[in-house]
Amino acid sequence: MQDAGMFVAPRPAVWSQAMRSMDDFWREQAEIGKIWQLVGLTTSVEREGEWFRSTLGGRSIFVQRFKDGLRGFENVCVHRGHPLRTEDKGNGPIRCGFHHWQYDQHGRALGIPKCNEMFGASPRELNARLRTLDVANCGILIFARFPNERFHEPLETYLGPGFDILRSLWSEGRSPYIWSTELKANWRLGHHISLDDYHIVAVHPSTFGKNGYLPQEVVKYYRFGRHSAYFYNADEKALQKMVEDCRNGTFQPDGYRIMQFFPNLVASVSPIGSACLAGIMQYVPVAHDRTRLFMIIQDYPRPAADQSRSRALVRRLKLPIILRSAQLMTRKIFKEDNAVCEHMQAIVHQLDRPPILGRQEERIGWFEENYADVVGDLRPSSVAAD
Ligand code: FES
Ligand SMILES: [Fe+2]
Structure with a gap:
């Protein structure tokens, strides 16, 4: 833990650079796209042939289920650059709508109309x-992620202890509630x-x-790999214990926990009365001043061993009400947070000094x-840093 107010951003010149110009934003996204990022759910592609469109590193992509598994491609036809998928989801072969080039599961253009005649x-x-x-x-x-030389560790290694936690919280889809909204500000502000x-x-x-500010003694932060977590009222070993419990299928959430996975994913677990909710939030960059914010919430059933039949019944009856109030509260929180980010975006050209970060903002520094480290040098800023 650093002293309050002692953190200084490592490279103040780039602190707000990609928040100000589209050119810098594209440069930033070209690097960010090399890092593992959430792009969708397996529940959208359960059957062979199903696909969904998504965004990665500011680029349109799609993921499709084939006989031998999931594959992902950039959503750009190599003939003349028409997008192959022009809807959010669907089912069917990869065939471009412009001149009907058709691609196989490896992305090879093997069905090209009049190929010999047109292309020799x-x-x-x-x-x-x-x-x-x-x-x-x-x-x-x-x-x-886009394949690259620098970042090639398997997803499991990249997420570290977070892999077992996410796999346990999101082992299956239980009719997740999915909601999205637009933030008129840069994704990093969000x-x-x-x-x-x-x-x-x-x-x-x-x-x-x-109830006022969080007392410092209930705030426990953890840093693992490129990621971090905040557990309410927990001890030094709580993260490791959570990993082991998730691995063994015995995790019993006893307080609010939130984990931030670099670059743009937030996963939470919140016990609410007899129920427990798992949440996912993602800030998907769209432009230097625009972000699509996704929220997914679903029930996380605690291990059955600790659930009496009567408790399970009460839980089942209360769950729709708990889910509904969680949705309403989440929307309210986003509205409040988004207003702050949008106010900052309006003066982003003036953010030429690094922020002063206190103890409860320490993870922003991480x-x-x-x-x-990931983005590297952007073009020298036109605004001098202090
Ligand atoms: S641009 Fe796709 S087939 Fe021509
Ligand atoms: Fe907030």
Whole structure:
């Protein structure tokens, strides 16, 4: 733990650079797209042939289920660049709507109308291929990245202890409630606020902040790999214990826990009365000043051993009400957080000094260290850093 207010962003010049210009945003996203990121759920692609469209590193992509598993491709036809998928989801072969080039499960253009006549070669001789993605899943969560030299660890290694936790919380889809909204601000401003426990009194006075600031002794932060977590009222070993319990299928949530996976994923677990909810939140970058915010909530049944029949029945009856109130509260919290981010985006060209981060904002510093490491040097900023 650092002293309050002692953290200084490692590279102040890039702190707000990609928040200000589209050119810098694309440069940033080209690097960020090399890191594993959540792109969708296996529940959307259960049957062979099913696909969904998503976004990775600011680029349109799609993931499809084939006989031998899931594959992902950049959503750009190699002929003249038309998107292959123009809807959010569907089922069927990869056939471009512009000139009907058709691709196989490896992304090879093997069905090209009038190929010899038009191109003087057979499809195999042309050897045109889609750009493929690395794809892996953890429970029902599908992650992807653009293959690259620098970041090639398997998903399990990348998520570290978080892999077992996510796999346990999201082992199957139980009619997840999925909601999305637009944030008119940069994705990092959105993600920063999820790493900040200091704003709750000013921004969420009727919910998280109604009892005042969190006493420092109940705030426990963990750092693992590029990721971090906040557990309410937990000890040094609570993260390791949670991993072991998740692995053994015996995890019993006893307090609010939130984990931030670099770069843009937030996973939480909240015991509420007799129920427990697992949540996923993701800030998907769209432009330097625009982000799509996704929220997924579903029931996380505690291990059956500890559930008497009567408790299980009460839980089942109360669950729809708990889910509904969680949805309403989540929307309210987002609205409050998003207003802050949008106010900052309006003056983002003036954010030319690094922030001063206190103890309950410490994880923003951890996040920014990773950001600087992954993104590297952006073009020198036109605004001088202090
Ligand atoms: S652009 Fe796709 S077939 Fe022509
Ligand atoms: Fe907030």
